[in-house]
Amino acid sequence: MPKTKIEWVMQQVKAQIEQKTFIAGTRVPSVRQNAQQLGCSVSTVVEAYARLVSAGILESRIGAGYFVCRPSTASALLAEREIAYKREIDPLWISRQSLEASDETLKPGCGWLPKEWMPEQAIRKALKLAAKSDSSLLLDYSIPHGHVPLRRYIARRREIYDAALNLQQILITDSATQSIDLIFRHLLKPGDIILIDDPCYFNFKALIKAHGLNSIAVPFTKNGPDAACFREALQHRPKLYLTNSGIHNPTGASLSLQTAYQIAKLAEQAGLYIIEDEIFSDFEYLPAPRYLTLMGPQRVIQIGSFTKTLSAAIRCGFIAAHEEMIDQLIDLKIATHFNSSSLNAEIIYQALMDSSYLKHIEWLKKQLQKAMNDAVKKLEALNIQPVVLPKAGMFLWCKLPENIEAPKLSQLCLHKGVILAPGNSFSSARNAGQYMRFNVAQCIDKTVFDVLAEALREAQRASPALS
Numbered sequence: 001m002p003k004t005k006i007e008w009v010m011q012q013v014k015a016q017i018e019q020k021t022f023i024a025g026t027r028v029p030s031v032r033q034n035a036q037q038l039g040c041s042v043s044t045v046v047e048a049y050a051r052l053v054s055a056g057i058l059e060s061r062i063g064a065g066y067f068v069c070r071p072s073t074a075s076a077l078l079a080e081r082e083i084a085y086k087r088e089i090d091p092l093w094i095s096r097q098s099l100e101a102s103d104e105t106l107k108p109g110c111g112w113l114p115k116e117w118m119p120e121q122a123i124r125k126a127l128k129l130a131a132k133s134d135s136s137l138l139l140d141y142s143i144p145h146g147h148v149p150l151r152r153y154i155a156r157r158r159e160i161y162d163a164a165l166n167l168q169q170i171l172i173t174d175s176a177t178q179s180i181d182l183i184f185r186h187l188l189k190p191g192d193i194i195l196i197d198d199p200c201y202f203n204f205k206a207l208i209k210a211h212g213l214n215s216i217a218v219p220f221t222k223n224g225p226d227a228a229c230f231r232e233a234l235q236h237r238p239k240l241y242l243t244n245s246g247i248h249n250p251t252g253a254s255l256s257l258q259t260a261y262q263i264a265k266l267a268e269q270a271g272l273y274i275i276e277d278e279i280f281s282d283f284e285y286l287p288a289p290r291y292l293t294l295m296g297p298q299r300v301i302q303i304g305s306f307t308k309t310l311s312a313a314i315r316c317g318f319i320a321a322h323e324e325m326i327d328q329l330i331d332l333k334i335a336t337h338f339n340s341s342s343l344n345a346e347i348i349y350q351a352l353m354d355s356s357y358l359k360h361i362e363w364l365k366k367q368l369q370k371a372m373n374d375a376v377k378k379l380e381a382l383n384i385q386p387v388v389l390p391k392a393g394m395f396l397w398c399k400l401p402e403n404i405e406a407p408k409l410s411q412l413c414l415h416k417g418v419i420l421a422p423g424n425s426f427s428s429a430r431n432a433g434q435y436m437r438f439n440v441a442q443c444i445d446k447t448v449f450d451v452l453a454e455a456l457r458e459a460q461r462a463s464p465a466l467s
Helices: 005-018 031-038 042-054 093-100 120-131 135-139 148-161 176-187 202-210 227-236 257-270 291-295 323-336 342-353 356-381 406-414 446-462
Strands: 058-061 065-068 170-173 193-198 214-221 240-244 273-277 300-305 317-320 395-399 435-439
Touching: 005 031, 005 042, 031 042, 042 058, 042 065, 093 202, 120 135, 120 342, 120 356, 135 342, 148 170, 148 291, 148 317, 148 342, 170 176, 170 323, 176 202, 176 273, 176 300, 176 317, 176 323, 193 202, 193 227, 214 227, 227 257, 257 273, 257 291, 273 291, 291 300, 342 356, 356 395, 406 435, 406 446
Parallel strands: 193 214, 193 240, 240 273, 273 300
Antiparallel strands: 058 065, 170 317, 300 317, 395 435
16 A cells, blocks of 8 residues: 555556556656646655656656656566575575565574564664764765774673773674675685584575685584584684674574683684674573683684664674774775675664663563473474573574484475475584474464474375384
8 A cells, every 4th residue: 555645646657557548658647637636736746757757667758748668678577586496405595495485484494583573663763863864974985994883882792791892893894794704705715624513504604615615513512512522623723613602503502601711722722713603692691601701802703783683674793803803804895895884883873772772672582582482392292302492592403303304394394385494504414404493483373383293294104214
C-alpha cells in the first residue's frame, strides 16, 4: 500500500499503464490535468512524475509533456529470478541461502536475530539525529581513523576487560569481515599458515580460501582451544591465530581464564598474532577473558561490529591494535577501500547513546536465555544433543542422532522451507557431518521442529544402517 500521496499518484499512473489506458509512446495527462483528476496538488503530481521518470516508466520531453516509455529490451534480464540452490555444502552455503531466502523461509541456521528483535525505533531515531548533523558528516569523507565519538565509545568499552586503549589505537571499518580482510592483506601472503578453531565461523574459512592461506584447525572445547593441540600446531610456524572471544561461534562456549592464560603464554613464546573477534560480546552476562587484556595490543588485534545487536543494514565495524599497525592498516584501507562511512558510524553512535540501548540488550539476553532453554528441550526430544550448554548467546552446537548426516538433513529441510547450518560448513573434521548449529532466536516457530522431525524420519528411512 502507498504510504504517501506521491506514492499513491505513482500507483494510479502505473495502474493505467498496466491496464493499457496509456500505451508505450503515448502522452499522459499534463501535471495540472492529473492534479485535477486525482484531487491533489500540482506539486504532488510533479514529484510523482519525476520519480516515474527516474524509474524508467515515463520520459519527459521538453515542451511536449510526459510520455510512457517503451519496454526495455533488457527488462527480462533485469527481472528478479528465484534462485534454485543446489550447490554442495561449503563455507558460504548457509549465508547464500539465508540472504537469498524469502521472508516466509525459516532460518534456524542463520547467524542473526529476527528483525522483530532488533531496535527498529532506536535506529529510526538515530537516523533522524544523523540527518540533522553537520553537513560535513553527510557529504564529506571521514578522517582516516574514523568517527571520533564512536572510537571513544569503543575505547571505554574495552575498560570492562581492563584493556586501556587510546583513540589512535582504534580504526573504524565497514564491517568485521572487512577488518579481517585488511589484517590478512597486511600480515599475510598466499601460502602462509594460520591457526583456526575447530569448529569455527564458516566465513573465517571463506576468507582464508579467498586469500590463498593454509589453516590448521585446533579443537575447540567447552573452555576454549585445546592447549596441547595448540602447542603442537605451533611447530608449523603459523603467522596468527583467528578466533572468537566472548561467545564462540558456532559452539556457544566461553573461554576460561586458565585456558586463555595457557594460549596467551604459548602465543607470546611463538611470536604469534591473535585476532579476536568479539562480535557477540554484548550478549555476555559475565565477560569472558580477553587475549587483549592478557597480551596487550602489540600481539592482539581485536575486531568487532554492531550488526548483531543494532542493525545488519548499517554496516560499521572496528579494529583495535597498537598504533603502528593501525597506521599501516589505514594506508592499506585508503589504497583498497579509500574510506569508511562516517554517516553509518554516526547512526550507530547515536543508537548506542540512546537510553533505550542498554534496556534493549537486557531484554535480548532474557529472550535468548528463554529461547535457549526451549530449544534445548525440543532438540533433545528429537535425540539431537547439545555438545555445550552455553552461558549466553544465540548458538547451540549439537550432535545429531546416529546414522544421520547433516548435509542430507539440511537438503531435506531446505526443500520444506527451513534453512539449517550443517557442521561441514564450520569444520573439515571427518565427523563434522554429525553436527549442526542452531540459532535459538530463529527457532521460536514450532514449524522448525515439525519440519526437523519429519526430515529426521525421512533420513532414517533412507539410512542403509537402519534398512
